[in-house]
Amino acid sequence: MVSYRSSLSRARGLGSAKHGVGHWLSERLTSIALIPLTLWALWSGLVLARAGYAGAVAWLAGPVNAVLLVLLLAVGFLHMHAGLRVVVEDYFHTKLNKGALLLLNLFVCVLGAALAIFSVLKVAFGAGI
């Protein structure tokens, strides 16, 4: 993710671990991006619910739909990884549970995002037009 810290802030080096602000910023930036993306997804869900297989493939053949869906998946998985990470850190206090759950969260998010984005691109590139 692009760094939105100012040079002055970086140079001063304030803050405990020096990278907490990155997590905070990425949560906010992904939130803002997800406002239009999820509203578009809600509308698209209504369209796709009655489209059938051929209709869904044709829908993904359009570059705007394919790109917005890839962005929704990428930003969505980033946001949900950051969000569940905080939940785990808040409620699990033994080292082993916490570590295992944080790792599981990361792996589920990376695997889910990779599978979904690859699938979308496969259909989008394969559909032609």
Next chain:
Amino acid sequence: MGQIRADAQGPEAQKRAGPRGPEARPMSPHLSVWRWHLTMFCSILNRATGIALYGGLLILAAWAVALASGPDAYALVMGLLGSLLGKLVLLGLTFSLLFHLAGGIRHLVWDAGYGYAPKTADMSGAAAVAFAVVGTLAVWALAWMTGAL
């Protein structure tokens, strides 16, 4: 003093809790020590809907994988989503999405430094709940009218 979390009893937790023992310090989440109020309810609901949407995005990923796997896999996933249980899950996810959206906007406004007065926070919380309920009904009415149901 209310209930303390079950996992706050170990030796490590006792060490963390200081000289007065684990009873002295309520650990998050403080569901049992505070009187319920609207802003607290919205905060918990925002987190709960976020966790629900975790499942929702995994369902979207499964949908994409099924579409890329061919008509049979796609028919299977769409059949599951179109069943009564599937529709209930999607109804819950619609509400979760809209509430988490409104809750997220409240958080962004707070991050900008506005909306902290108790009355304002109560009002924005009530607005978020109303937006999610009305929005869910509107989306499902639209789905019914367009034949998506």
